[in-house]
Amino acid sequence: MSSVIGLAIPARVVGDHFVAALVHALAGPLIESGSSLLTSVVDDDVAEERVYRHWAQIGGVSGVALLGVQQDDPRIALLRALDLPFAGVVAAENFGDYPAVVVDASASVDALRAFFTRHEYDRVVYFSDADAALTSNARAAAIGDHFHIARFESGAGDVVDAALATIADGPATLLFDSDVDAAAAMQACVDRGLRIPEDVSIVSWTESVLCQSTTPSITAVNRRGREIGAMLGTSVLEAVAGDRDMRHFAPSPFVVVRESA
């Protein structure tokens, strides 16, 4: 039977369209090489560790793909101890001596800043889900004080309330981590008779078919989830083949300009 590459997905990012696109693309090179992709939804770090130990114990999982690798990530030592080859997606500043797809988090911030500067947007407020830490730690660091940051607890309605409160304080460009939040906030603005983008501009940090298909369509950052996923797949296969030091650099993100900003 074909070899299997395992991936643990934190339950909190299961609905995230960036992760979904990445995982879908990750399966591509695996299937082409005759392998298959196994994913396991995990509630927390403890559950994730248990999954790796289980895979090592039963055998048959030949390699592991890691999402959001941090500095001194305990998963690295664990997988080495378990003798499971792996490759991960890692921010440039956390990069270590293992196979990885290196993502420059500041590049997407730079791309956005250039966009905002070019179009003379003054007050940009960034809405970040307090729970979604997979990529946003590195991003928050890169953002620094370039944008105002409005954190909100995940839950229905909260992001919409936060967005409306922001607009009540004066004209603003609203920037959202999630495309779903961006679409929900945009709908709330439209329902209140606000014009997009004349009264409020909306930008999503996650590019998806949702951004393409709303009316008006949503300007979004293409963070190259598909390319990163495909590179991660290739990277894990290389790690399984014995190449333990290969690194790939993710292509540059870019802003897809649509109707909402």
Next chain:
Amino acid sequence: MSDARKLGRSSEATRSAVLDMVRSSGTVSRIELADMAGLTPASITRVVKGLMAEGLVVETGFGDSTGGKRPSLLQLNRRARHAVGLSLDDARLTFVVTDASGDVIGQAVSRGIENAPPSEVVVRIADELDRLLIQLDVARSTVVGLGVSGAGLALSDGPELLSLTASEWQSFAVQKALETLTGLPVMRENDAACAALGQYWVGRIPATQDFATLYMANGFGLGLVRGGSFSRGASSNVGEVGHMVLEAYGPACLCGARGCLEMLAAPRAIVARAMEDDLLTQDLGLVGTEKFLRHDFDAIADGAARGEQRCLPHIERSAHYVALAMLSVVNLLDLDRLYLAGPGFHDAGAIYVKHIRGLLTRASRTRGIHGVAVEFSDPGLDTAAIGAATLVLQHVLTPHARAARGTGGG
């Protein structure tokens, strides 16, 4: 709770309806259940005792007191049962394992059917399923069944009906073979119906809301959900939208008619037209064989999504025909909600949405009365597999729902 939730006669229906109430309530006390179900507290206590003995329901703490002893709260024991959904597709096999509440706990994606004969593919499915359950640490005894989406129907739709592979699948009893190989109850349903059911279960859609899901893989299918359950028709073949005739003098279709949607707008037709352009064929690396159908189509759709001017007209032409078909569907059924799902919409789905929305806004008969929401299906590419698992969960855990489903999706 509406009257639709009041219970039927048989104890099996009672058990099933009470379980569904626990599932959709999150946590609930026996008193609340008795109220919802219109049963005496003694009857509810008996039903709940049975469900707890089966391990399906557990006590999870205490609710607020209303004067006397605090009532204990019940909830679905999610990991007591599991279901497996499988989406059979040319490009990929997608297995999804859910817990009793329908939440996905893991999945496996492997090589698609390609041109393999069904006898080979079913053996591989059984092996991969075995392996997946072990990898996810799911005890086989807790798996209530395997739901299969796709299989045969989609492959037998298009002009390749007479090819060896397709006809082999058409006459092959997938369900029976898989039951023998896996030892699990197996249910099979077309991919559009599964995608619609997956949307209903996962998407928190109230049972009062009717909607249709258009599924696009190699061909088209339409899943129609009315009153919370899907319409099946005389031979379980509702939704053969691929053979809706759009051009009376159009190209002949193997179904016997001319100008069917499938002949005008399906990936096979798009690839054939694109390959009339030699340079484009070369630039995109189009192959043109059945095995590379999805690869070729994805290349064209991806090009169109990026705004490549030579790809765009091919996808727009397809989207135009799909929009015409959806206009008729919406007018016939007076729908106000339409979902798009399936791998065919992965790359260029937005172009299809725009065309459908545009045409419905301009021309739907009911446009003065209500709009029609056109959206991508929530769970994206796995809708059909999730729906297939849902089919099994519903069938085994809450069979009363098949007759008259009275509760929302969550």
